[in-house]
Every structure is written in C-alpha cells, then in structure tokens.
Amino acid sequence: MNTMARSYPEAPLIVVMGVSGCGKSTLGALIADRLALPFIDADSLHPTSNVAKMAAGTPLTDDDRWPWLARVGQVLTDGRRTGAGAVVACSALKRSYREAILAEAPGVLFVHLNGTKEVLSARLQGRSGHFMPSGLLDSQLATLEELAADEPGVVVDISPSVAVILTDAVTRIRARLADTQVVASADVVLRDFTAAEQTALCS
Ligand SMILES: Nc1ncnc2c1ncn2[C@@H]1O[C@H](COP(=O)(O)OP(=O)(O)O)[C@@H](O)[C@H]1O
Ligand SMILES: O=C(O)[C@H](O)[C@@H](O)[C@H](O)[C@H](O)COP(=O)(O)O
Numbered sequence: 133m134n135t136m137a138r139s140y141p142e143a144p145l146i147v148v149m150g151v152s153g154c155g156k157s158t159l160g161a162l163i164a165d166r167l168a169l170p171f172i173d174a175d176s177l178h179p180t181s182n183v184a185k186m187a188a189g190t191p192l193t194d195d196d197r198w199p200w201l202a203r204v205g206q207v208l209t210d211g212r213r214t215g216a217g218a219v220v221a222c223s224a225l226k227r228s229y230r231e232a233i234l235a236e237a238p239g240v241l242f243v244h245l246n247g248t249k250e251v252l253s254a255r256l257q258g259r260s261g262h263f264m265p266s267g268l269l270d271s272q273l274a275t276l277e278e279l280a281a282d283e284p285g286v287v288v289d290i291s292p293s294v295a296v297i298l299t300d301a302v303t304r305i306r307a308r309l310a311d312t313q314v315v316a317s318a319d320v321v322l323r324d325f326t327a328a329e330q331t332a333l334c335s
Contacts, residue, residue, distance in 0.1 A: 143217030145208045149224040150245040151272035152264045153256035155290050160221035162298050174222035177203040187263040191271040205236025225275045242285030
C-alpha cells in the first residue's frame with residue numbers, strides 16, 4: 133500500500149454535493165475511507181416528514197431544507213470540534229444552502245459530483261431500495277445551482293467508473309487541501325487503493 137501522511141492545522145470538513153443519483157453516498161463513503169475521515173450521509177439527517185414527502189414524489193421546499201441543513205452544519209461542526217473531521221454526503225443544491233453550511237462550519241470544501249441528466253437518470257433507474265423516486269430528478273436539476281468558481285470546492289465528472297471518479301476526486305481534494313491548508317489537526321493518512329479494493333471497484 134502506498135501511504136502518505138501529512139499534518140494539517142485543522143480537521144478536513146468535506147461536503148460531497150449534487151443532485152439525487154450523482155453518487156454522493158457511494159463516492160462520499162469511499163472518499164472518507166481514502167482520507168481516513170468519518171462519513172455521514174445527510175439522508176439520515178432528514179426529519180421523517182422530509183423523507184415521507186420525497187418518497188411521495190413531492191420536492192422539498194426551502195422551509196423543509198433549512199432545519200436539515202442546520203443538522204448538516206452541526207455534524208460538520210462536531211467533526212471540527214472533536215478533531216476527527218468529516219465527509220458528509222449532502223445535496224446542497226443551492227448556493228444559499230452552501231453558504232448556510234459555511235456559516236455554521238467555516239472551511240468546508242465542497243465536492244460537486246456533476247453529470248448529465250442522461251447519466252443521472254440511468255443511475256437512478258439502476259438504484260433500488262431508496263426512498264427517493266427517480267421522478268424527482270427534474271426538480272433536483274431545476275433547483276441545482278452548480279458550484280461556482282468563487283466557492284470553495286472542486287467539480288468532478290461522474291460519467292466514468294467509480295474507481296476513476298474516486299481517483300479524480302481525491303486528487304482534486306488533496307490539491308485543494310494542500311493549497312488552502314483547510315485540514316486536519318491530527319495527521320491525515322491519505323492512502324491509495326489496495327489491489328483488492330481496485331479489483332472490487334472495477335468489477
Ligand atoms: N460511477 C458510477 N458508475 C455506475 N454506477 C454508479 C456510479 N456512481 C454511483 N453509481 C450508482 O448509482 C446509484 C446512485 O448513487 P448514489 O451514491 O446512491 O447517489 P446519491 O447518493 O447522490 O443519490 C447507485 O445505485 C450507485 O451504486
Ligand atoms: O434537498 C433535497 O431535495 C434532498 O435532500 C435531496 O436533494 C437529497 O438528495 C435526498 O436526500 C435524496 O437522497 P439521494 O440524494 O441519496 O437520492
């Protein structure tokens with residue numbers, strides 16, 4: 133295993149963002165593993181009323197999302213306070229949502245998983261056992277305000293395989309963290325895939 137350790141002044145706080153089906157849960161967990169950080173899926177932070185609403189095919193409103201975004205901010209703040217850092221999968225569709233997260237947890241780096249409607253639709257069609265219906269994709273795309281160049285973050289194309297996206301994301305994150313020193317109070321171990329992990333991801 134090729135391992136690289138680096139000291140940072142603060143624990144990394146990363147939000148993996150984008151519309152439903154872009155790969156936040158899948159890639160968020162893998163990015164967290166690669167950066168040796170805890171992973172939290174913001175799907176689990178929604179109140180049951182939000183989940184019921186989405187499951188019934190109704191898009192959330194700002195008023196539905198604000199309390200949820202506050203919980204996301206709290207989880208990130210906890211990651212900062214404990215020194216553990218955090219990777220959170222959270223759609224964070226609008227700039228105002230990202231600004232609210234940043235107000236709560238300054239220093240967050242956003243990783244926007246960006247893809248075409250065709251790719252997103254295919255990924256959602258292939259997913260089972262999730263409360264979010266694929267029919268909400270249009271509303272998600274209409275709500276999305278893409279990560280702008282003046283926001284703290286990186287944009288990653290989701291069309292390739294999970295393994296390729298992961299390598300791209302981690303490379304961009306490492307570069308940004310090295311540039312901005314946004315990260316980790318303790319040593320953060322950034323490791324490459326083992327051969328077994330590569331095989332599993334590419335199968
Ligand atoms: N690069 C990829 N190639 C193929 N399938 C993918 C890729 N990324 C994610 N998936 C699949 O697409 C679906 C949506 O991914 P998921 O992580 O649940 O997205 P999100 O959390 O953003 O809604 C899942 O079934 C997942 O396994
Ligand atoms: O703001 C929203 O409308 C929701 O939070 C949505 O964007 C989010 O993505 C859901 O939690 C669905 O879950 P998946 O993104 O995992 O499909």
